[in-house]
Amino acid sequence: MFKDVFKNFKSHCMTGISYMIPVIVIGGFCTAIARLCGNVDVQGTLGYAFISAGNAAFGLMMSVLCAGIAYSICGKPGIALGVVAGYLSTQVKASFLGALICGFLIGMMVLWMQEKFPDSKALKSMYPIVIYPVLSGIVSTLLIMFVFGPPLAALTQIIVDFFMGMNTGSKFILGFLLGCMTGFDMGGPVNKICFSVVSAFAASGVWGPAAGKNAAAMAPPLGMAISALILTPKKYTAEEREDAKVAIAMSLCQVTEGALPFAFNDPKRVIPAVTIGSGVAHGLVLAWGVTCPVLHGGVFSIPLTSNPLLWVAAYLIGAMVTAVIVSVLKPARPVEAESEDEELKVDFDIEIG
Numbered sequence: 001m002f003k004d005v006f007k008n009f010k011s012h013c014m015t016g017i018s019y020m021i022p023v024i025v026i027g028g029f030c031t032a033i034a035r036l037c038g039n040v041d042v043q044g045t046l047g048y049a050f051i052s053a054g055n056a057a058f059g060l061m062m063s064v065l066c067a068g069i070a071y072s073i074c075g076k077p078g079i080a081l082g083v084v085a086g087y088l089s090t091q092v093k094a095s096f097l098g099a100l101i102c103g104f105l106i107g108m109m110v111l112w113m114q115e116k117f118p119d120s121k122a123l124k125s126m127y128p129i130v131i132y133p134v135l136s137g138i139v140s141t142l143l144i145m146f147v148f149g150p151p152l153a154a155l156t157q158i159i160v161d162f163f164m165g166m167n168t169g170s171k172f173i174l175g176f177l178l179g180c181m182t183g184f185d186m187g188g189p190v191n192k193i194c195f196s197v198v199s200a201f202a203a204s205g206v207w208g209p210a211a212g213k214n215a216a217a218m219a220p221p222l223g224m225a226i227s228a229l230i231l232t233p234k235k236y237t238a239e240e241r242e243d244a245k246v247a248i249a250m251s252l253c254q255v256t257e258g259a260l261p262f263a264f265n266d267p268k269r270v271i272p273a274v275t276i277g278s279g280v281a282h283g284l285v286l287a288w289g290v291t292c293p294v295l296h297g298g299v300f301s302i303p304l305t306s307n308p309l310l311w312v313a314a315y316l317i318g319a320m321v322t323a324v325i326v327s328v329l330k331p332a333r334p335v336e337a338e339s340e341d342e343e344l345k346v347d348f349d350i351e352i353g
Helices: 004-005 011-037 046-074 078-089 095-116 126-147 150-166 168-184 189-203 208-231 238-252 255-264 267-287 300-302 307-328 340-348
Strands: none
Touching: 004 011, 004 095, 011 046, 011 189, 011 300, 046 095, 078 095, 078 126, 078 150, 095 126, 095 150, 095 189, 150 238, 168 189, 168 208, 168 267, 189 208, 208 238, 208 255, 208 267, 208 300, 208 307, 238 255, 238 300, 255 267, 255 307, 255 340, 267 307, 300 307
């Protein structure tokens, strides 16, 4: 029972994060609109209304994360419990780590009760409405308030203080490493691990990594498009040049996967170039102190950054780094994908028995 939960640990985490992202986006855009309107401290004004909505969204994002994880594990009975536990995690300043742990605890507690409690017709309707929420709620409250909450809050604060205390050079190194994770597999599991780290920073009110992640995720497709359409078009096939046109739009929409067709054809050259370019973009954003209160949004998130010009500069520099590296590494003739014959050979090389 619990073995399956841990086996699908990443899947459960990403379910919670996928529910949390829209809440963060709402909070970021409402906060940005409030700043544009002004008078955020004057009750009754548009600025005050939007800043209130933004603060509410940021205050609820850990509840949504926790509820999403619990729901992924045990279904509907975990939602209400997750909302409460996630809120408590925010109150004790356990933040992202607290909400994540609570989500798993609640999900596993409900799973255990669903399996161990007697299958009684009289109690069947009471289980999801009263019994599961009350018992799990009591246990999760005690754990988050007295057992996990305080040490997780202290750990979160240490991480945030360490990051905030870095000098410019150290911030570039941190950003470079996070950016390399973002670009390495272009939307794969390593990218998702980086997203979790950035989400943890955002949950603690540190928005520099969010701005860096956005630039790092957008740089790979644009870099490949620059290489294929401008710098060395003769090194690419006609199909790749068509893919490059699509990659521009995908870059603007922050879809890192726009670089995948090039990586499939020539992974030895494309993946290192994309990884370094994303690292440079993220590192420059952190070194320059640019922040952004949303974790996604592509070009639509640019007005929300603390310094749009510097952010755009980091994004373009990262893309150019990718473009130059891959253009230099690529051979004079286009690298073709594996032939159909080779693919058929692999397909039929199957042992049955």
